[in-house]
Amino acid sequence: MSATFLYALCRSGSEPALKRDVAVRLGGQLTPAFMRPQLITWKALDGAETSLFDSGFALVAGRTVGKATTVGEVVSLVQAAGITPQRLQVLPREAPEEGVSEETWGRVSTLGRELAEALAVPHGGRASPGETVLDIIVGTVAEPWLVGVRNHRDGAFPDVEELLRVALPEAAPSRAWLKMEQALRWLGKDSALAGATVLELGSAPGGGSLCLLDHGATVYGVDTGAMDPRVLAYPTFHHLRVSAGDLQREMVPRQVDVLASDMNLEPRVVCQYAEKFASRLRPAGLILTLKLNTPQVEASLPTIIDRVRRWAPGPVDVRQLPANRREITLVSWAENDRR
Numbered sequence: 650m651s652a653t654f655l656y657a658l659c660r661s662g663s664e665p666a667l668k669r670d671v672a673v674r675l676g677g678q679l680t681p682a683f684m685r686p687q688l689i690t691w692k693a694l695d696g697a698e699t700s701l702f703d704s705g706f707a708l709v710a711g712r713t714v715g716k717a718t719t720v721g722e723v724v725s726l727v728q729a730a731g732i733t734p735q736r737l738q739v740l741p742r743e744a745p746e747e748g749v750s751e752e753t754w755g756r757v758s759t760l761g762r763e764l765a766e767a768l769a770v771p772h773g774g775r776a777s778p779g780e781t782v783l784d785i786i787v788g789t790v791a792e793p794w795l796v797g798v799r800n801h802r803d804g805a806f807p808d809v810e811e812l813l814r815v816a817l818p819e820a821a822p823s824r825a826w827l828k829m830e831q832a833l834r835w836l837g838k839d840s841a842l843a844g845a846t847v848l849e850l851g852s853a854p855g856g857g858s859l860c861l862l863d864h865g866a867t868v869y870g871v872d873t874g875a876m877d878p879r880v881l882a883y884p885t886f887h888h889l890r891v892s893a894g895d896l897q898r899e900m901v902p903r904q905v906d907v908l909a910s911d912m913n914l915e916p917r918v919v920c921q922y923a924e925k926f927a928s929r930l931r932p933a934g935l936i937l938t939l940k941l942n943t944p945q946v947e948a949s950l951p952t953i954i955d956r957v958r959r960w961a962p963g964p965v966d967v968r969q970l971p972a973n974r975r976e977i978t979l980v981s982w983a984e985n986d987r988r
């Protein structure tokens with residue numbers, strides 16, 4: 650039997666965090682194989698249990714099928730491996746913070762079209778849990794494509810290409826707009842916020858709030874910092890110019906549907922605030938950006954997340970969004986919320 654290789658893509662600069670996280674989860678069962686910017690592969694050792702291979706630092710994670718340079722080679726690999734993909738994702742290996750180049754997106758689109766036709770599977774779109782997704786990872790022009798397969802699970806990004814294609818609007822007061830938009834799309838809630846009330850801790854200058862407002866939410870932004878005038882111009886925005894510690898019950902509406910935080914405080918402290926407000930307000934959704942400023946904070950994350958699981962409105966998922974920097978996003982949504 651040939652060896653099993655696994656792969657994961659991550660945001661630029663998160664390769665060490667991804668490696669560390671996989672070593673903690675599956676240490677002793679995997680050994681790192683080749684590595685390129687934003688792509689790491691591992692060889693599974695004999696007897697390794699790899700079916701749940703994943704990481705919060707992975708944009709995608711799966712099992713390598715092989716390498717190919719033509720559409721015909723991809724089709725042969727897929728057939729030889731006995732895979733029946735239900736969806737196809739073609740992903741640029743490198744997605745720099747300033748965005749993927751038009752030239753690379755052009756190659757991704759052409760390849761996606763050709764492969765979708767040759768394999769008779771849809772290219773892109775949001776995967777449902779249980780779907781078999783074929784990943785084609787496209788690097789430089791000279792580099793063969795990495796062909797991989799994975800079973801889409803709850804908590805993974807349903808459409809990574811979609812997240813990578815989201816562009817920061819010129820009107821956005823901060824990059825936090827991108828984080829909020831990507832988090833909503835990950836949750837599948839980007840079309841579900843009309844009429845919702847969101848309490849955002851750490852809202853200034855207002856990229857995240859603007860994103861929520863444009864999705865039709867009413868936003869209460871908590872921050873001692875100034876909000877951008879474009880955000881203040883929305884009648885559905887309310888600035889609570891206090892720190893989270895000074896927020897009084899009567900300042901906040903009775904019904905809060907989503908609690909968000911982007912405060913630049915230690916994750917442990919952010920989660921303490923979130924627990925306090927969530928226990929009072931019972932939001933259906935939770936979107937917390939947790940800053941990972943030191944390796945110690947990164948190492949403490951599993952303990953913090955376990956604690957959040959005790960009070961969160963639903964299953965807790967933690968993943969680094971393409972737009973995150975030294976941070977990771979925790980989301981939770983009540984399963985009975987049909988929003």
Ligand SMILES: C[S@@+](CC[C@H](N)C(=O)[O-])C[C@H]1O[C@@H](n2cnc3c(N)ncnc32)[C@H](O)[C@@H]1O
Pocket residue numbers: 822823824825826850851852853854855856857858871872873874891892893894911912913914
């Ligand atoms: C990364 S910025 C937030 C960006 C913002 N979400 C946006 O969309 O533009 C972090 C913010 O957290 C705020 N912050 C830090 N500690 C806070 C606290 N205890 N209560 C409220 N806000 C806090 C800071 O004032 C700062 O504006």
